[in-house]
Amino acid sequence: MKGLHEFEVPNDGEICLCEINGRVHSMNYDYANLNAFTDALESYPKIHITRDQLHLVSSGDEGKALFLPVDVSFLKQLTQVYYEQGFTEALHTAASHNQWLISKSSRLILDVLKYIKKVRLIFNPNVRYSGPSLINEYAQARNWLNSTIRCIAWHPYCTKVAVVTCDDSVRIFNSECGALTPLLRCKQQKHVTCIAWRPLSNTEIAVGHEDGVIVWNVDPNSLVVRPSISNAVVLRRLEHRPVISLAWSPRGDKLVTAAACDNTILVWDVELDQTSSLKRSGGSGNILVKWSPTGERLFSCSNTLVFRIWNCHTWDCERWTLPSMGRVQSACWAADGSALLFAAAGDTVLYGAVLDRDNAFVFDAESLEKQACPLFDLTCVDLEGIPFGGPVRQIEADPKGRHAAVLFQDTDCVAVFGVVKRPQLALIPSSLVMGLAEEKPTTISFIQDFGAGSCLTIGWSSGRMQYYPIIYSDLGESRNNKSVNCSSFNSFNAKSI
Amino acid sequence: MDQSPSAVTYKDLLLKKLSYSVICSVISQLALLQVYIFFTNTNIFHPLQWISSTFSVFTSISTWLYIIPFITIIFAQSIICAKDYVLKQEYCSTRFQNFLSVLSIRNFVLLILNVVIGSTLVWLFSSLGGGPYQSLIVDCNMLRYCLNEGSFLLIISGIWNGVYYFTKIYVAKKHLSFPVIHQRKLLQFKAQLIPLLKESIISSFWPTFYFIIIYMLWGDSFADHFRNMFGLLKPNDSYIGLQAYFYMWIFGGLYNFNMNLMQFFFNLFLTEPVEFPLQLLPNSLCLQECLNVSEWPIIQNLACYDLNNLALNSKPRRQAFFTLSQPGGHPHNWNSLVESVLKLFKEYTDQIEKSTTVTENLHKAAIPTQTIFQQNFPTLPNPIKSPERYQNFRNMSLVYHTCMDDDITVEVSHIPIRWNLLQSLIDKIKQKVNNAINFMKILLGINFLFGELPQANIQKCLANGYIVIWASQGISDLVCSSLLEDQYGIVQKDLPAIITTLVQLKQALDKLNKIPALTRKMAGYNDFNFKMKNAVNYAVKRSLFNICRTFGKFLNDIPLSKDTVFYLQSLYKV
Structure with a gap:
């Protein structure tokens, strides 16, 4: 099994900025400037949330200490x-x-x-349900309770990003500089755990919080900076709390939510406020749901050894168990939804499972026991005085499933891998991204619609969001042909009107 | 999904589904009874005896003599109810019609059946379960029979439950609701059983409470009548304990549970997805036809749901639409599908437009209009209407109109003044009479009873919301997958028509947002119409979005009208 020592560490005082055509570029962080290498990110918003931008909830007790x-x-x-x-x-x-x-x-x-x-x-x-400390234990974000940036979600088609901050508000940043940044915040929305943009829609975003889910409708043409709750659909069930993870079906018609203290997974019809429940034995709560990019499968994991992969046509499930004590802490779909990468809580091994047996020569595919194989050893190593590795907190893969990034529980850098599916699922060490001094990564997310390759965004404890693009310059041609993004539609309009 | 496509007609398909649900509801009654007997025979210290006594009670002939009439009634009830779920519901446009539709013979029979079931259920459960209320008549002293008042109370409460359930719940709630995802039936049953029981027990609390009050007021006279009728005596201690009230609540809950369970089984079997055959064959069901059978709403719903599913999940079934017929090389399957889907959308659009224009007109009429100009110049071609509330504003358009008055007076002055006066007098009288009639209508409640209910039409449209949601999602998914799967380009020729129809549908749906009864302020959070309006609206929007996204680059090659393009742009704009 490969280990973390295969990574190359940037020179002392330098940080990795981007990867272009397989070559990692790093620079001294006093002069770090991404634009020196690529202009693909020029139109993306620069985000740095400082403490004075936060609207912290005041409990009314501050004055008390004075008397x-x-x-x-x-x-x-x-x-x-x-x-x-x-x-x-x-x-x-x-x-x-x-x-x-x-x-x-x-x-x-x-x-x-x-x-x-x-x-x-x-x-x-x-x-x-006892309180936010439980969320802190299960959430995908590292140090959820105290981190400025708790969650980042990129819109599937547009240059739009929603950032959850520790003041229970969601900020939406657009590509145009000077544009309004709507702030989603209301009394009901407490302890936000997860967010997801609704597919096939420009305006809707689901925000999972302690008591349920709020699906906001953010009109981009409106000049209102703080939309009111009347634009939102509030979904809640008494016994389904705290909502800790949510996922939209790729068609945007169903929403799946998991709650840390409820062992049923709910499938919502958002507009009609109807639910169907997915319930199987094992565990007293669920902590993660992820819909595969093709929409055929749904991953869910409980707070015990068991995790499940649901077939989204028949809603039957495959039951998987971890060999030892623990639970799955994080997982992601890779290689176009045919493989699953996951890591157990407290464990330092990254596992992979290939679910798509499209090999025509294996006749008795069913009889072969499905097993996940260990892909990468993430045991903490010390390279040039910097410790990295250890237990995993969050794994994310880019939408095409060609890259994966791992956020660790205790050490301060993000490991980026390349994912290879053939001849067998493998991870290739790519680079280590570190922050400035004293900065700790809190959450990671890939841009969903990045034509030039893929781009990782990292939320740091200082409130800074960093872009780490992985660019293939030879992709330029095929990008224009393949991806149908908003800009190409605008050009069509310009022509026809 | 395990239904075979060999079902030939609608009736076969429906009969199959209905018979399953009727059988299941009858069996569930037996199971419920068994569970009840099991619990009433509780004997923790002798578990074996417990089980054997349960078994012996359940298998004895006398028990079955009790059970068979009960089961027969349940059977009759479910067969009559089955019709409600299958046939098209009639929407009544006035309150009076609504009232008449309730007063039908069928409903009367159902009411009687409900009452009979309510009382027999109590009688059956109490007599089989044992306890102090086992029999209506007790032997008090020396071969003389007294009325067991607790038992009497329970049976009367059973009748009350029947009436209450029928009037309060059954008449109001007959629509089927499709689950968000379709799991296996057993799983659905397991997931629903406990919540259903909980809900039934809780919902039976208030009717029980009402009944206790009624019985406290008139209970004695009921009991006296009954005693006189059968020559029974009053027992020495006619005190009804708290236990009886508790039993009453439990039996009420069980009755509700029974009825809810029956409804649940109908829902479960009727909403089960069916795979329709896609080939056009004579004397057989096919998807394309079923999309338009509005007289069998459930079939139409299932067909649309099937379209939605096949577009999403099943590549081989999608291929049936992207192939050409042999011989001939015509895309018959696709053509008939597009034809029926577009027809469905057009009808729906028309329906919405009709109902929205009606309400808009109503609104316009309701605004009090300024009549000064009309009175002075009765033949004015376009009477200027200015709402009273804007009178104090400096209204530029009004100034413009007053300027025009000079010309009009010239025109009008040809008419003799005397005639003019007479005319206005007649008009005044007419108006007075009209006002008086309107006032009488309001006073006597005629408007209330016979006036057209404003939302009846819209309600009718929205009740069919699922159809449009699934059909639009299905057709848009089919169109999108055609980009890769349709090797003959069959879908291309219909693309403009599909997009245009969807846009028209969306525009019609947008008008619904303007209807005050369908806004959140009026509807509150729990209104079905409000929710369904949003669901249809967003589903059509997503479908259009999906097409735009998939064909984004090629859209300028599709011949579309300027308005349609403009609308798509506004929809798709970031």
Whole structure:
């Protein structure tokens, strides 16, 4: 098995900027300028979200630290607590005092509440969702709780990117500089975990959060910077929370969501607010769903050893299990949806499974036991004083499935691989992308519609988003023929009108 | 999807589906009864005895003597209900028609059946399950019979449940809902069973509560009547315990569950996808024809769903449309498909346009118009209408019109003034009479009863929403896959027609957004019409988007009208 020592580390003080025709270019980070190598990214927005751009949620407690506590009468204190922190806190305060009747009765009420909660838990185990720390454990983003950029999603056809920041808002950046950046934010949208643009639509984006999903409709012609919730469809089910992953069908008619405390996966008809549930035994929650680019398969993984691959025509599933303890932390479809790359939580091996047995000479394809094979050893190594490798946090592949990028849990660089499907699935080490000093990568994503090759974007802990293009200059011709992007349609309009 | 395509006519196909659902609902009743007996015979310390007693109760002849009439009624009920799901629903345009449609003989029979089922269900379950309410009559003292009031209460509550369910739920909710994805039937059943039971038990709480109030008020007189009728005595302690009310709630829940289960089975079997044959053959079903059978909505729905599925999933079936006939070399399959799909869209577009223009006119008429000009010049060719609310604005157009008045007065002055006065007098009287009639109509509720309901037509359109969603998605997927799979270029010649029709449909759908009853403010979040309007709208939009995306580069070679191109551009713009 190949290991991380096969990677080439850039010279000291230099960072990798791009890869052009298989050659990695790096530069000293004081002079780093991507435009020196390629102009393919000129029209893309430059994103750097600084702390003062964030609208952090204020809890109203900031002023409290400035004041000294004083002795007030019991009743006054109780009313204050009730106004500021609510009924249960007031009960707790009352119970902690020694006012015999009030304290006793409040203790009694607290006990009753406790038992009611226990009974509810028996009937409906999904209400046990405890809070954002659970999301922090399962989310794809590294250090989800504290990172500025939590999630990046590129629009499938246009130069448009949605970025989730830690203030629970989604910002949408367009290609034109000076254009408005709509900010999607509302009271219901708390602890955003995942976002996805709706295919076959220019305007819709699904935002998965703690309580459900909000599908926003962002009109690009509107001058409103903060669209109101009335433009959105709010989807929620009481027992389906927190939504931790979502995926659109390639045709945009179905939305699949997984929740960390619910072992059913829901398939939504967004407009009609109807659901069908995919439910099989194993696990008390699901943490990741990914639809294959061709739309034939759906990957889902539970929070136990089991993960499944669904056939999207019949909705039957193949059950896969990990050999040892753990769960799948991240996965992605590679090589046009015929192969799956995945890594287990806490494990340092990248596995690959080929699902497409299109080899006509294997007659008894069914009898062959399907097995994933270990592709790459990601054990932490120390090259020239920089540690990298270790457990995997997130894997992403570019839309054509020719490149994959791996974000590690503990070390500070992103590994980029080339994916080869024939003669057998293999990963070829390509480059290591590092940030500036003290920067940690938090999330990665590939641009969905990048004509010149593929382009990885990395969100760093400083709030900077970096582009790492992988360009093939000989692709120039075929790009014009193949991809049908928005600009070619505009030219058609210019001609015919 | 395991249905064979050999079904010859609509009726065969439907009969098959309906008979499965009827059989399943009957069997489910037996299973439910078995489970109930199992629970009432609970004996934790002697599990073997528990099972054997359950078994012996269920297999005894007397039990089956009870069960058979019950099953027969259920059978009759489901057969009568089956018709509702299959036949085209009639939409009533006035409240009065709505009211009349409820008062039919069929509904009356169904009501009776519901009542009978409600009471027999309680009777059957309580007598087989044992307990204090096993029999309506108890032997009190010395060979004299008394009425068991708890049991009496339960049976009356069963009747109440039947009436309540029929009037509240059955009359309102008869449409089939297609699941988002089609899994195997057993899985669907498993997924739905527990939520259905939960929902039934919860939903039976309020009717039980109402019934308790009714019984508290008039219960004694019911019981007295009954006792007098059969010469029964009043027992010494006629106290009804809390236990009876609890039983009542549970039986209410079971009754609801039974009925919901029946509905669920109809839904399950009728919405199961069918693969229609694609070849045009005489005396046989084929997809192209089924797309247009509006008299059998369920067949039409299934055909559209099949089109949607085959366009998405099945390459060999798609190929049937991209091949030429032998001999002759004509694309018959494709031609007939396009013909019927376009016909479907056109009809739908027309329907929407008709209903939207009606409501628009209604709105225009509702705006109070300024009549000064009309009164002065009754023969004015185009009476100038200016809404009252704009009167205080500086209205340029109004100034323009007043300038025109000079010319008009010249024209009008030919008419003798006296005639003019008489005419205006008659008009005034006419208006007064009209006003009085209108006022009477409102006062007597005639408008309320016989007035046209504004959304009836639109509701009718939107109830068929699934058809348009699937047909548009299906045809757009077919067209898109033709780019790679259609080697003869069969689809190309119809591309302009398909795009134009879809654009027209989308434009008609856009008009629905202007109808106030279909906006979120009015409809709230749970309204089916509002949701369906959005679903159809977005599905057609996505279909057009899909075609634009796939053919983007070649679109300027397709002959399309300027308006269509302009619309596509606005749709596709980033």
